Amino acid sequence: MIISWDNLTSKGIINADHDYVLAWNELMANEYRLFYSSFNAPDTQICVTGIPRFDIYFQKLPENYSISEFRKRYRIGASDKVILFTTSAINHFPNQADIVEHLLEYVSQKQDITVIVRCHAGDHSMFYTKFLQEPDLRIWHPDNTHNSYNISKRIPGLETPLSLAEMLIYCDVCLNVASTIRLEAAVCNKPGISIAYDGNLKPELTHSVQRFYAYSHQVPLNDLGIDHMVFSKNELFSSLDEILYKSSLPAINYTEGIEKFTCHSGPFGVSTSMKYIDQWLN
Structure with a gap:
């Protein structure tokens, strides 16, 4: 779960094999694909969730x-x-x-x-x-x-x-x-x-x-x-x-x-994240 918009661009390599990646939006998902493609890792399912902590504003x-x-x-x-x-x-x-x-x-x-x-x-x-x-x-x-x-x-x-x-x-x-x-x-x-x-x-x-x-x-x-x-x-x-x-x-x-950043216009970031986590656990 990428919890901040700058984790991919300023925090260095996340050194692990990932089955699922939860990203805020397509911008971050594309950054993940760009930065991690060089490692030739197995296909990872990238899920766009919106921004869970932004639910409070809606x-x-x-x-x-x-x-x-x-x-x-x-x-x-x-x-x-x-x-x-x-x-x-x-x-x-x-x-x-x-x-x-x-x-x-x-x-x-x-x-x-x-x-x-x-x-x-x-x-x-x-x-x-x-x-x-x-x-x-x-x-x-x-x-x-x-x-x-x-x-x-x-x-x-x-x-x-x-x-x-x-x-x-x-x-x-x-x-x-x-x-x-x-x-x-x-x-x-x-x-x-x-x-x-x-x-x-x-x-x-x-x-x-x-x-x-x-x-x-x-x-x-x-x-x-x-x-x-x-x-x-x-x-x-x-x-x-x-x-x-x-x-x-x-x-x-x-x-x-700003929808391309938030993905939602309502409080759906947490529920979307939980949906993908449930899919992965099951």
Whole structure:
């Protein structure tokens, strides 16, 4: 079971003979065929399941995840716009705290905006302690929640995907760094901004976050143009202005065109996966 869209393109060889391969979509299935054909392995049955963890976005959230509870939980004013920044693992983007500084600079020029920084499990909350007194900033980190983790802390409790769904559904814009969140924001029909610059640094392209958007799993999503890719602080500010304040712009359905990634337009990823697993076991 290929559990993430970048497992084939950035995680190295999966060294085993596979009877069944469960992939999110035909794009991933074709990547598997391309990358593993050189091993002359026996024919493998590749099953396209959709994205099981995306089922949550096609279902109604529990009552305690309503918009009023969301604003109460994160102390957000009733009229505030919400910027959600989902960080990456620290080895993916070491200086992403710079982006938080840029967001706070942007917010200081506006009124009634709350920024939520949702830290990746592989990010370190210590990098954000200097922002704790900022009145317009909220920081969420899995280490600071009461979710139940297993011993290795690699598998989150059910509250974690629920809290992400809540943030995506109720935010006004979502920022990410070459993450699956690009696709999740689109499924929630939210405008997205993809960070393609390195904060206050200007490294060579080979060491820049910009390079991550050239991975083959990212390129088809780039081609859809469903989000704003920004290459500087100024471009970030311009994109935020356009998304948050130009209400005269026509409404965009961000879910159009992403079916080739999600395969389903309903909560069918888990049931489809179970169907193929049952076939294999029987």
